Amino acid sequence: MTDHAKANFRVIFALTLVHFTGDLYASFINPLLPVFADTFSLSLAQVGLLAGVSRFLMFIVQPVAGYLADHYRTRLFVLGGPILSMIFIPLVGVAPSFLALILCIVIGSTGQAMFHPPVAGMISTYAGRHFSFAMSIFNVGGTFAFGVGPLLVTALVAAYGAEGTLYTAAVGLPLLPLIFWLVPHPEGEGLASRGFFGSIREALGSAWKSVLNVWAVMVLRAFVSQSFITFIPMLYAQAGYSLVDIGLVVSLFTLAGSVSGLAAGHMADRIGYKPVFLVCNLLAAPVLLLSVFIRGGWVYPSAFLAGFFSMATLPLGVAMAQELAPKGRSMVSSLMMGLALGTGGILSPAVGALADAFGITAVLSWLPAVPLASMLLAARLPNIGGFSRRG
Numbered sequence: 001m002t003d004h005a006k007a008n009f010r011v012i013f014a015l016t017l018v019h020f021t022g023d024l025y026a027s028f029i030n031p032l033l034p035v036f037a038d039t040f041s042l043s044l045a046q047v048g049l050l051a052g053v054s055r056f057l058m059f060i061v062q063p064v065a066g067y068l069a070d071h072y073r074t075r076l077f078v079l080g081g082p083i084l085s086m087i088f089i090p091l092v093g094v095a096p097s098f099l100a101l102i103l104c105i106v107i108g109s110t111g112q113a114m115f116h117p118p119v120a121g122m123i124s125t126y127a128g129r130h131f132s133f134a135m136s137i138f139n140v141g142g143t144f145a146f147g148v149g150p151l152l153v154t155a156l157v158a159a160y161g162a163e164g165t166l167y168t169a170a171v172g173l174p175l176l177p178l179i180f181w182l183v184p185h186p187e188g189e190g191l192a193s194r195g196f197f198g199s200i201r202e203a204l205g206s207a208w209k210s211v212l213n214v215w216a217v218m219v220l221r222a223f224v225s226q227s228f229i230t231f232i233p234m235l236y237a238q239a240g241y242s243l244v245d246i247g248l249v250v251s252l253f254t255l256a257g258s259v260s261g262l263a264a265g266h267m268a269d270r271i272g273y274k275p276v277f278l279v280c281n282l283l284a285a286p287v288l289l290l291s292v293f294i295r296g297g298w299v300y301p302s303a304f305l306a307g308f309f310s311m312a313t314l315p316l317g318v319a320m321a322q323e324l325a326p327k328g329r330s331m332v333s334s335l336m337m338g339l340a341l342g343t344g345g346i347l348s349p350a351v352g353a354l355a356d357a358f359g360i361t362a363v364l365s366w367l368p369a370v371p372l373a374s375m376l377l378a379a380r381l382p383n384i385g386g387f388s389r390r391g
Helices: 009-026 030-040 044-071 076-094 098-126 131-160 162-182 196-238 243-271 273-293 296-310 314-324 326-345 348-358 360-365 369-378
Strands: none
Touching: 009 076, 009 098, 009 131, 009 162, 030 044, 030 076, 030 098, 030 131, 030 162, 030 196, 030 243, 044 076, 044 098, 044 196, 044 348, 076 098, 076 162, 098 131, 098 314, 131 162, 131 243, 131 314, 196 243, 196 273, 196 296, 196 314, 196 348, 196 360, 196 369, 243 273, 243 296, 243 314, 273 296, 273 314, 273 360, 273 369, 348 360
């Protein structure tokens, strides 16, 4: 039986490394969207489809992976997911057609979706008393990957052409033996006798309304961040920025999210989740609007600020849902990380179609209204975390 009193930093590091490795390859898609659009003469709606495919798979795959992880002690999803990503995502640069490109993204994104629920569900087992902060450390693995990944892949493509994506496989493959050695078997949640929907009912229990509210807040957060990270590269490409410049913008946006995620987790452990959600949504609106219209060297600090406030609450949604429904940690993690991100992200093709009709600038100008609207939902979140957890 695992000792829950103290944090096991060795395991938390291992789980964070899994998160980094799997998400590193997923981070390559968005900064290369201008390359794909040029290579295959894509419309903005098709660009949105490419971005939306991976999020749709989060919608489909993560709840299933969460269900199975809550039932069985297996590392299949934890280890197999990153392997699929590091094999198929590097192939996007040599895809001979648009359909082949989608196929590579589909398989690679399936791998990315597989490992998130069981890995996130294991954090609370090894976090000790600092659950929100441990979840934020885990989140840093993913956001840091999304920060450095665009810099890596755009530099390789700028130097070697689209085929440069193949070289990225050399980054993840050497990490596999370390991950295999460090990551323990998941414990499972004792739901083996339940079916899929029975497991959801058992996991959520009487907290289902509160979890649904957290989920809705996370959907809107995902819609904002994914719309930004999908179409800002296209907007800046039209403005004449180079592929490396665009990669830097995407990296700053996501790296800022890793910093703010740690800060948000630290604050949530002290003052609770709700105040952090409200402040971050309020401040996200003006910096997102600034990023749409600012140009020159100011695009870099504005991208950092936009990522800082719009991505800060990602680990909080997962941690809060696990506290509300501790019987099925992998399942509720999949709802927050997969179903919420997927639901918010699959709207990308619709955003792209609107951008084709009205222009990217006009559509993105309305983006800051979303975090302001989500404050209405955030105000209804339960007062948990912080002092209430210790009381």
